[in-house]
Amino acid sequence: MKIIPQMEPWIGKEEEREVLKVLRSGWITEAAETRLFERKIADFLGVTYVNVVSNGTVSLTIAILAMGIGKGDEVIVPDFTMVATPNAVILAGATPVLVDIVRDTLCMDLNQVERAITKKTKAIIPVALNGRAPDMEKLMGLAKAHNLEVLEDAAQAFGCKWQGKYLGTFGEIGSFSFSTPKIITTGQGGALVTESKRYHERMIRLKDFGRLVRGSQSHDEIGYNFKFTDLQAAIGVAQMDKLSWRIERKKEMYRLYQQALAGVPEVSFLPTHLDDVSPWFIDVIVSEPKKLAAYLKEKGIETREFYPSIHTTKPYRGVGRFPNSLWATQHGLWLPSSSRLTDSAILRVCREIKAYYSRRT
Numbered sequence: 001m002k003i004i005p006q007m008e009p010w011i012g013k014e015e016e017r018e019v020l021k022v023l024r025s026g027w028i029t030e031a032a033e034t035r036l037f038e039r040k041i042a043d044f045l046g047v048t049y050v051n052v053v054s055n056g057t058v059s060l061t062i063a064i065l066a067m068g069i070g071k072g073d074e075v076i077v078p079d080f081t082m083v084a085t086p087n088a089v090i091l092a093g094a095t096p097v098l099v100d101i102v103r104d105t106l107c108m109d110l111n112q113v114e115r116a117i118t119k120k121t122k123a124i125i126p127v128a129l130n131g132r133a134p135d136m137e138k139l140m141g142l143a144k145a146h147n148l149e150v151l152e153d154a155a156q157a158f159g160c161k162w163q164g165k166y167l168g169t170f171g172e173i174g175s176f177s178f179s180t181p182k183i184i185t186t187g188q189g190g191a192l193v194t195e196s197k198r199y200h201e202r203m204i205r206l207k208d209f210g211r212l213v214r215g216s217q218s219h220d221e222i223g224y225n226f227k228f229t230d231l232q233a234a235i236g237v238a239q240m241d242k243l244s245w246r247i248e249r250k251k252e253m254y255r256l257y258q259q260a261l262a263g264v265p266e267v268s269f270l271p272t273h274l275d276d277v278s279p280w281f282i283d284v285i286v287s288e289p290k291k292l293a294a295y296l297k298e299k300g301i302e303t304r305e306f307y308p309s310i311h312t313t314k315p316y317r318g319v320g321r322f323p324n325s326l327w328a329t330q331h332g333l334w335l336p337s338s339s340r341l342t343d344s345a346i347l348r349v350c351r352e353i354k355a356y357y358s359r360r361t
């Protein structure tokens with residue numbers, strides 16, 4: 001029986017060729033290939049400035065630091081996200097303030113965001129969970145009215161849009177991740193996009209020992225080392241050429257899952273506008289995801305449970321009511337989602353899900 005993974009990276013001959021080219025040049029740290037990768041991202045998104053860094057956690061951290069946010073400042077983040085989002089706020093020295101989500105998008109509830117704003121609030125981090133987004137127009141308006149910065153955590157939304165405009169390009173800064181399970185990967189990696197020259201330059205200084213010009217001895221600010229490598233960039237350059245295809249494939253896969261599971265009332269899908277959204281993971285809502293996951297595992301099909309609500313994890317345990325975040329955690333399941341999956345593998349997953357529910361009735 002062939003195991004169907006929930007997710008797997010897809011590295012091919014093109015990546016091999018590009019990596020070999022860089023390797024043979026003898027220069028492997030961040031240089032020309034990284035600039036090429038950044039240019040490809042900039043062209044794809046239609047943004048002015050792109051800065052790639054070690055990963056999608058430090059990208060968020062650097063963005064917060066570049067905004068001048070730190071000790072004593074509050075940053076609003078959703079209670080349902082990958083734990084890197086609030087952790088990056090902590091790493092920057094600021095305080096994450098959790099808000100509940102809405103069930104339709106699994107993204108932050110803007111009414112809750114408004115309620116959470118205090119004198120100490122400096123920024124909002126909307127997370128485009130699985131490529132869906134909150135009402136970005138309303139969010140940007142809210143931020144403007146309260147003089148807050150918006151840092152988009154678009155780690156799961158590379159290539160996704162809100163009303164025709166790429167996610168990551170609404171806020172002052174957008175952050176992406178290229179970790180292994182993301183839609184394209186460089187093993188580890190992150191990208192920061194912005195239209196602000198000031199923020200861009202600050203973020204470059206933060207990632208390279210406080211200097212703007214690589215190799216110079218002029219350290220104008222405190223900066224660290226969150227640089228990339230050209231070996232990773234080589235993989236990224238090849239992956240960028242596959243991005244558009246993968247975005248379309250994710251949409252096709254989602255449609256196929258939806259059609260094949262249409263007659264299964266126990267399984268529901270979130271409202272998803274496939275013109276804008278290419279769901280990176282196939283997410284379904286069921287009553288007892290752990291039981292379904294255990295059954296599928298026996299059948300050689302791997303799934304992934306949704307993230308825990310942040311406020312239930314040990315470091316963040318505290319007061320507050322987050323009913324929708326808890327609902328998502330208790331009912332969500334990510335089905336096999338690799339863009340390498342064939343249609344027949346997807347149909348096998350759906351057949352097993354049907355078999356599971358018909359067995360129980």
Ligand SMILES: *Cc1c(COP(=O)(O)O)cnc(C)c1O
Nearest residue numbers: 055056057082084155156177179
């Ligand atoms: C993956 C992810 C991150 C973290 O990115 P890394 O590159 O793994 O550090 C942050 N936020 C969200 C929403 C993510 O999915």
